[in-house]
Amino acid sequence: MNRNNKNHQGSQPAPPRWAERLLERLTAPHIRDEILGDLYELFQKRVQRYGSTQAQLLYGLEMLLLLHPRLWRKQAQYVNRYTTTVYSPPNPMAMLSNYVKIAWRKLNRHKSYTVINVVSLSLGMACAILIFTLVKYHLSFDTFHADQNRIYRIYTELHTEKVTYSTGVPNPMGEAFRSGYNVAEKVGRIAFLTKRVVAVAPQKKFEEDIAFADPDFFDIFNFPLLEGNPKSALQDHNTALITDRIAKKYFGNENPIGQLLHIDESLVVKITGILRNLPATTDFHSEIYLPFSNLQNHSPWMVEKDWWLGFNKEMQCFIRLKPDVSAAVVDSKILPAIVDKYYDKENAKHFRFKLQPIADVHFNPNLRGYTEKKNLWTFALIGFFLVVTACVNFINLATAQALGRAKEIGVRKALGSQQGTLFWQFITETALIAGLSLIIASGLAYLALPFVNQWFGIKLMLNLLTDTYLLIFLFGLLLIVIFCSGAYPGLILARFQPVLALKGKLSQQSTGGFSLRKGLVVTQFAISQLLIIGTLIITSQLRYSQQADLGFRKDAMVILPVPDNKKSKISTLAAQLSELSGVENVTFFDTPPATEFLASTSFRFDSRPENEKFNISIKAGDHQYAPTFNIPILAGRNLNPSDTIREYLLNETAVKALGLASLQEVIGKAATINGRSGTIVGVMKDFHYKSFRVAIEPLCLTTWGETYNSCGVTINPANLGPTLAGLEKAWTALYPSSIFTYRFMDEDIERLYKLDTMLLRLIQAFAGIAIFVGCLGLYGLVSFMADQKKKEIGVRKVLGASTFGILWLFGKEFSRLLLVAFVLAAPLAWWVMNKWLTNFVYRIELGAGMFILAMLITFMVALLTVGFQSMKAALMNPIKTLRTE
């Protein structure tokens, strides 16, 4: 072999020392030299070819690729040389039944130990299963469409002082995109309208979400037709597609094809097709689809002007790109080109359009996505923690028990059992427990599923037998649990020195598990404390958001829909409602004070030449709005009765944003908002018109009759029932073709924090389980310790120790561990919760109080757990324990 001299000059590069050492330890003796030699030689060659760093990296890589059982398996002949008989490794299958038998006996004998382990493992695993199903459910949203990675939604970014996002696009966008640019295979506009009245016969009325869609819609998305022609669906005027579920609900077993539906009294359509029921994992909720061309008849305001300046979040546009077109190109070239072509200079600055992949629709909070992916990962992490806690119990109890089993192991070893066999026997024992737990866990998960579905308002399914991913997950979970919890105690047990074990000379230290056990208990309690602190903080923030003074009246308010806002109808309704005895105030508006979504628009003040830099949101409400909701007027006066936009009420923030020194300065000035001019007549006090997550921003209130869709009524809570009945009667008399519904204002506010409430409930459940599992483990440990220390306690008592002194013997140990756990958990919890709280502009302060409370709770629970067993130990008659010797 010719070697380059370079190598021998100065310090010769050497392979990574740690890797060599590791290999020396790993490899079986008969191949050790050879492997290290080969690697060394390869390394030297590579140093010359690629340089030292690369060679080091490649060395590591080769080492990883070497990892295989063959690396540490002993050579068969190697054993042969030293034994007279031909060595044959034990037949694993034959041994297995033996392992199982022994394990079963063992578990049967130590019932409490088994029960504790099974209970904690099944709880942990049940949570893991549920969390897995939940995460999988959310990740699978709208992933079932063919070519789903080519499907996009066009969305709007409005660049003003800050960027706002909308799922909708201007009405002409679909046509412009389709005809002007040859990049999409299909372009489908769709308009979603929620809660419309659909009547089959005059008496049979339903409230339903409907959608108006282009014919291409069903070509883009994979919603197959059960009946009807997919080619001609939605082509013809006055037709409709409904899902199978709706068909059953409306017509029972009758043939739905050809039947008529009356939509909001303005449209009569004939059913021409039946869609297969929508899968649970889609963000498309409408079950009735009408041709887009019919939108003109139904909601002309959505399409009234074919203009580029307005867009509605429900007017969306989906496309499927051609296979060779990339979204980046559309984003960077085509959509900006559309802006340049259709907007004047001034507006082109503000409008941007982008593509959103269909997979992102469920997860983008800017664009009304359901949740963020990071929430899912948080849950996954919590699930992982819970499984860890359960495994910790197992390890703790097993190592604690190891001493008790020392004799058994001594005997086995003396009779010729090898470390490997003992280890596998222990693993079998673990596998039995874990397997049993898995079965129980699946059952628990199954039972808990309806509750989870109810909490989240979703339709999770748990198909234990048919869902491949779930099966793989279960199998993986089982393996992980078996090896996490079984391997360490197994190794400890298998390593006992037979002589010492038989003589009973093993001490707690030689089980090696003592400090580890402490560490594990600390981990467990740190996790529970983390969750408890989380629960406490989320609870108080939610209570704060729901109970804080929002700046308006929210109790005893009932909100009714107004299906028809013609002036005559509204005034009749107002008059009739005011006559009812329990009703105090009646007001009409488009949105109640607190709502999640509120569009903002441009604002030109007084005689200033340009629009203001900031945008302003509009609420439409009549002259009763401010008094009904108790919103104080700080300057000027309330709005005068009117149906059109004449006067504006601004909030304080708007006045501040205008840069004026006093509230009085705006009174009487002109304002042009969203292109409509009026006079500013007053300033109302700031109130929280969105959730506490966002700061109060400029807002105006104006009378704008045509947008009123709700009626707010303050009622006397004393005789709620009759008043509500009165409301229904008056309302139904006026709107006979509509369905009466009502809601309380407080529900609106709760809805703003829906996701947080879910998060809270989950964390509460998890914290409960974590602490319960932790306590089970603690209970097991203490009973075991009490058993071990029986004699010590006996001696102490005989020598005059007090009961309290003995209690303290147990207590001090665990108090210390709990304290350490707290010290670990508190900063982490502080960091995590602080991060969560930054989501809120208006929030509680993190005080020491909650942390101390969390610690006290864990302490109390732990004390109760430990207390019972230690009491029993402390009160035991010393004669009983000492007589045995």
Place this chain on the structure above:
Amino acid sequence: MKGTQLGEFEEIVLLTITLLYDDAYGVAVVEALSKRLERPMSLGVVHRTMQRLEEKGLVHSRFSEPIAERGGRAKRLFTITLAGEQALREARRIRNELWEEIPKTAFDHLT
């Protein structure tokens, strides 16, 4: 032990061992293989295969003297056994037969 069926990769490694005749050891086989198969080969895979070949009795091995360039470690040199030769011939026979029995027209439609 498992049957002495010769796997695809095993066959190639065994051929390489035979080819290298007196200098067939880990690194040499890895390099010869990477060159011929034109893809990088990891020591681990080759090593495992050679071990398996030895267990099947198709090769046997001896150790060389310790060598300085290998950090003072010995090489394990492999040579083919009679059984190995037979296995190779058998594999070749099967392949030849298969090739011969392929009808002339079998590839025609592929143009």
